[in-house]
Amino acid sequence: MSQVLLKAEKINKYFGITHAVKDLSLELYTGEIHGLIGENGSGKSTFSSMLCGIHTVSSGTFNLLGKEIKPKSQVEANKEGVSIIVQEMGTLPGLTVAENIFLGEEDKFMHGIVKDTRAMNKEAQRLLDSYGFTDIKASKMIDHYSFEERKLVEIVKATYFNPKILVVDETTTALSHDGRQELFKVMNKTREMGSTVIFISHDLDEVLEHTDRISVLRDGVLVKTVNTKDVTTDDLKREMVGRELDDKYYRTDYGEPVSDEVVLSLKDLSVPGEFEHINLDLHKGEILGIGGLSECGMHEIGKAIFGASYNRMGNVTLSDGYEIKDIPGAIKHSIAYASKDRDNESIVIADSIGENIMLPSLSDLSNHGFLNLKALSSFAEKFAKQMSTKMTGIKQYVSELSGGNKQKVVLARWIGKGSDILVLDSPTRGIDIKVKADIYSLMTELKNKGKSIIMISEELPELLGMSDRIFIMKDGHFNGEFKRSRELGEKDLIAKMI
CATH class of the missing domain: 3.40.50.300 (P-loop containing nucleotide triphosphate hydrolases)
Structure with a gap:
């Protein structure tokens, strides 16, 4: 029987006069992949960013396994067992792959005031190899790698310590088909270990395929939480926008000549x-x-x-x-x-x-x-x-x-x-x-x-x-x-x- 892993109670976030998240209360269970969907600006990334210490909470509480957490940074969130893979670039240029993976955790490799770079690189490479990312070398500068390869490094960074909650925020949009499959493997492994994944994506077919439950946000408010098996993409779209939405937004013209210029x-x-x-x-x-x-x-x-x-x-x-x-x-x-x-x-x-x-x-x-x-x-x-x-x-x-x-x-x-x-x-x-x-x-x-x-x-x-x-x-x-x-x-x- 799954138990409540995270309880968010009356979470609010203000950016100036903008009320981005409004009295949002939500329970996440152990061993589930929980979809979080909504239009751009609906509050889903803001909510997860507060959980992960990127933004501060204006009011409300997060309780993880009965203990209130108030992370003020991603490093603090990681120490509480919460990690995130973001949509945009989440690695820092000018650092090596290993330094990015262990950012905020360098004390593991310190001998007094001296950092054991060789030991850090060795451990980072072991982790990369265990994920199957053998083409990425721990000692190389992160700037050497492509956008997608850096995302793979972020997957390792976010999950090597077996977090209780893993937030995947629009990460699939940055990955190829093969990269997505690697991410889904990590998500499934996280669920199998009894932890929870919050999966944010605009690809509703992807959400339906890879989640157990789905919560829909609209204008910062939680509209509904449903069991994935009980809904269709049309149901989700209707809840997201508050009305029926026509999908026929592509061009309808064919055979029109294009200028020779x-x-x-x-x-x-x-x-x-x-x-x-x-x-x-x-x-x-x-x-x-x-x-x-x-x-x-x-x-x-x-x-x-x-x-x-x-x-x-x-x-x-x-x-x-x-x-x-x-x-x-x-x-x-x-x-x-x-x-x-x-x-x-x-x-x-x-x-x-x-x-x-x-x-x-x-x-x-x-x-x-x-x-x-x-x-x-x-x-x-x-x-x-x-x-x-x-x-x-x-x-x-x-x-x-x-x-x-x-x-x-x-x-x-x-x-x-x-x-x-x-x-x-x-x-x-x-x-x-x-x-x-x-x-x-x-x-x-x-x-x-x-x-x-x-x-x-x-x-x-x-x-x-x-x-x-x-x-x-x-x-x-x-x-x-x-x-x-x-x-x-x-x-x-x-x-x-x-």
């Missing part, structure tokens, strides 16, 4: 170790999709187009002959880029919404080198509201926003800039179905205005639903090209990916 050309574009000899032409008013498995090289293409790859070879040329070689040149010539790694590469987390939206347009908004603060604020306000960003105001820090609202800020800055070419890498990663619909609608609107979009995505329905053409990458090369068609299906794309 080429706005951007890639000629023999290469980044050593990532991809080689990429050639393509992007047309005016075209949505060009690039897909493939996570490590095929497609995510590096976006950076290379934007001039953000230091060892890029080949040419990225605009229709007027201008060659894009660096980020300032790309921005000046109306190219926008939204990275898959949103928090580290697309926005400045420590700045306000307004400052983030203004940033690319400061030179456009200046008058003989002088900035009008009132005009800047009006500009930021206009585009934040145009994107329906859920906020207290443009002075609110981006770090306080949900994933979906962060992405709206990213897009608002480029819409405000008036960019003609948008490179969007995983534009709906970790975003709920309603915000997805908003972003797809925006993409269609931009296309109809003659803007051109390169959309890099691991989501096949997204590629099929939104693209005029699709390139599939495999092992750093294009392995297939498809035109938009009603008959084109996921199996056609998969055949070129594997």
Whole structure:
């Protein structure tokens, strides 16, 4: 018989005047995987962040096995037996893999004031090998590894000490199929040991497949907790948004001609170790999709187009002959880029919404080198509201926003800039179905205005639903090209990916 492991009683969280979590009471049982779902801004990540010491609780209590816990940091939460794997980057650059795994636990390897680095590396490597992550070396700098590989390191960091509660916050969006399977193994093992997993995901099919119970949040309030076996995806969607929601948010047009006008050309574009000899032409008013498995090289293409790859070879040329070689040149010539790694590469987390939206347009908004603060604020306000960003105001820090609202800020800055070419890498990663619909609608609107979009995505329905053409990458090369068609299906794309 399962017992209550965690009892959350009347948990509240305020960010200024925003009441992010409202009188939330919830019981978690031993030996369960508990889904926590809701739209972006519903409070699910805020709730778990308070449990894990990332945010402080405004009021209410967490009781773990009958003992009240009040962690003020992730290190304190770990000592109480609570850990988290976050959606965005959760490792620290400038440290080794081993130092990241044992961050806050260095005293285990201290001899007086001297740290036994060799012993730390040996233990970290033993752990990595035990998880099957043998390609990751404990002594190497974490910066050497890809976004997904760093996520695997985070899995080890969060679970090696057998926590009583493991929070998995949108982590699957950062992982390939194989990486997800490794994570699910860890989640199942945690449950089998009698501990509890809180699984946060926007992929409702994934939630239904891997949970025992599901709690639905809406506007910071717990709406309902259900047994997974008793509900369908439609039931969950209805509870999340408070009404029936139409899933048909992709484009419905087929056979519409795309302009012959080429706005951007890639000629023999290469980044050593990532991809080689990429050639393509992007047309005016075209949505060009690039897909493939996570490590095929497609995510590096976006950076290379934007001039953000230091060892890029080949040419990225605009229709007027201008060659894009660096980020300032790309921005000046109306190219926008939204990275898959949103928090580290697309926005400045420590700045306000307004400052983030203004940033690319400061030179456009200046008058003989002088900035009008009132005009800047009006500009930021206009585009934040145009994107329906859920906020207290443009002075609110981006770090306080949900994933979906962060992405709206990213897009608002480029819409405000008036960019003609948008490179969007995983534009709906970790975003709920309603915000997805908003972003797809925006993409269609931009296309109809003659803007051109390169959309890099691991989501096949997204590629099929939104693209005029699709390139599939495999092992750093294009392995297939498809035109938009009603008959084109996921199996056609998969055949070129594997």
